[in-house]
Amino acid sequence: MENKASKRRRSVDCHDDDANNNPIQRKVWVSQKVSDAHDPAKMREVHERTTKMLFEGAAASHAPSVATAPALHEHYHLLGDGSILLRDLHPDAANPCLERLKSRCCQRQTLIHGSCINCSMDLCEECGYSCTECTHFICRSCVTVFDDRPENPLCERCQMFYT
Template structure:
């Protein structure tokens, strides 16, 4: 009985951590979408019942185009959009075109971009 009570209280604590105040946490944009750097956006989770959250056309801060994705580069914290951003092939974080051009270290970097952290481990 003592162990059942401890197990029950542990479950209620873990449920509270996953959903604070009863709100469902949304995954980050880079976990939902993949950017190819040419305006192409690919859904990572292709479930039919999944809505596309937070996507609406707005003027981007980086290139002044009407774009859907608005985020910052994980390397340099510059603004990026689907026209100016890529997804790291290892960790899926968004990186800007400038970082891919300046810090790229693979042949065909635009086809296989890596963020700064992944470059340390995968080159």
């Protein structure tokens, strides 16, 4: 007779032979938020906080807003030859301080330092124009390339509507 090695038998103490001996175990992580979602008191507290925040936000939007400094193009009109015209002469208006600094576009000492609305290039009062419709600043390159009439320069957006 041959001596055949027998397999080790599973213990019958814990499991029945017909049952699944190797069940899949899963771990589920439950956050505090999920746990609180089933508690009515916690949900009522969240609802009250949310409602309070909404009403505070609505009240803040109707309150008088803090005056922000207007952009340069709202105060000054550029003619493209270094001339600067003031748009409004209200003594109580908050006028931005202008100081002579070296410009990034032409390396001159200039007062206006802005960027073109079309191409985002730097400009100054020597190199920039104001759009005749929306008053935003336009660089000399964009006026030369896109506009037929440099005496009434228009930005790219205004050209779509006013030409």
